[in-house]
Amino acid sequence: MKRRNLLGKKVGIAAVIVAFGLLPVFTQSPYWMHVFILMWIYIIVTASLRFTITMGEWSFAHVPLMGMGGYASALLAMKLGLSFWVALPLAVLITAFIAVFVYLPCLPTTGTFFFFASYAFGEVMRLCWVRFKNPFGGPAGLLFIPAPGPIRIPGIPAIEFGPLSKIPYYYTVFVFMLLSLLILYRLEQSRLGRIAEAVKESNLLAQFVGIRVWRYKMVILLIGSAFAAIGGSLYAHYTTLIMPVDFYWGLGIYIIIYTVVGGTRHFGGPIVGVFLFVLLRELLRPIVMYVPLVYGLILAGTLVFLPEGLISLPEKISAWAMKKKIAAA
Amino acid sequence: MPESGQTCLKLKNLKVHYGSLEAVHDVSFDVPTEKIVSLLGANGSGKSTILKAVSGLMKLTRGEIWFQESRIDGRSPQDIILKGIAHVPERRALFPHMTVSDNLLMGAYSRKRATKKELEKDTEEVYQYFPVLREKRKSLAITLSGGLGEQLAIARALMAKPKLLLMDEPLQGIAPSVVRDIGKLINDLNRRGITILMVEHNISMSFELSDWIYILETGELAIQGAPEDLSQTEYVKQSYLGV
């Protein structure tokens, strides 16, 4: 029974991947391509935020660190002339390095204090981009960030990135997303995932069994930051312009709403959350000023009626159906 | 000083601070190998702090801690567990949303070299001691009753294969009928060769179980002795037995 469920799940996931892999075959509308490219980027950022939450602390520096990835990658490309394909991995390393200093002062705190401390230190970083015109461009940010260089595979024409078609971006971001999710999933199933769970369950007892709590919290936060940086770098080279305001606290709140509404306890939670909210946002375009209100209502409703998030809905329904069946029998 | 063969644990002039507050002033004592030793004292007298210092969770301001033949103060908690000291913290700390069997596995966290097979064997051995835990191995720890929770807390510590077990108030909040069971369990563990240093507020139980008793008063040792001798002293009669 359980094994069949698992197989069904795998087939389902494969079907979804294939369907979105084939999406550009059905629609090449730049509008929808754009919506989905941003969606894949947000999924990387949100899933990596949830990964850090597995050790029990909510970071509000995640979005500024995404921005750091974008700035680092863009500057490496603009000032040093590096290709996107080199700049991205370097930007990931730089962001993880900076994240050490962002999180070091936060680590002695937990809970609400950690949340606000991480907000404060993330904001300091963001204000640096505003304050220092050189090299960050000040409030206006960076313009004309170069697109990724062409991908050359022998035997087929080179794949060029440019304003003409969004399809190369679509597939690049899509693949980055799938790989990121795969790595994050494997990490969560690994020994590190168990340690994260133990730390979240009881910070104190974790120390009693010999876990070096600080070190592991830092490791998990840095891994999260690295993936946030991937998202930021993709964002920068796709949009070709970034500003400090792109990474302000409001986006942090949205990412948290996506995670909570989707469900923090399941790996798939934030994926479901991003998917629904990004589509919802498109639907709400005519009444865009009410978007925060609608988001707030959905958040409140989920917290009250589905505290484990939308991803727990099928489970809840089948439990409810089972109950009915038993009652009827 | 208790007369006996070898010393398992030796504390020399321990001084421990929380910030500027001195919790342990100047404490020296020995725990002989394969005995049960109790550390008694009023609330806030520094008992838990001493246990935390032994397992490396509190830094010493001064003093030395020796375990068997080696000095362990300043070592990391992980090293100390590996040397053979496991700690059952006060208030029955468990990983509440993990299953019973996952809680046990976390107890073996520090044994990084152990193979999966070895861990399975050890889990099985622990279950033989705690058959009810085996029945509940898939339940979340949070669903266990107080007595079972304590069993799990002890079982978790045993997964580290300790030679010395530190127990902080193992009988706290446990129904009188179950207190005897846990007492018997402590005795059994001791008979199997595990040295026990425990902190308890249940005076009659610790007098019954222990080979030697130390009584602490605001960070200093006030009095010590074998339980049968101590119970005759005026000090114990007045402050503990209420006669």
Ligand SMILES: Nc1ncnc2c1ncn2[C@@H]1O[C@H](COP(=O)(O)OP(=O)(O)OP(=O)(O)O)[C@@H](O)[C@H]1O
């Ligand atoms: N985390 C802490 N921060 C600051 N002071 C602490 C802390 N933990 C304990 N203390 C103080 O250190 C002293 C000794 O505390 P400790 O917990 O060792 O006492 P105890 O003998 O175990 O008491 P109890 O019987 O209530 O468990 C007390 O004065 C206490 O207030």
Ligand SMILES: [Mg+2]
């Ligand atoms: Mg105590």
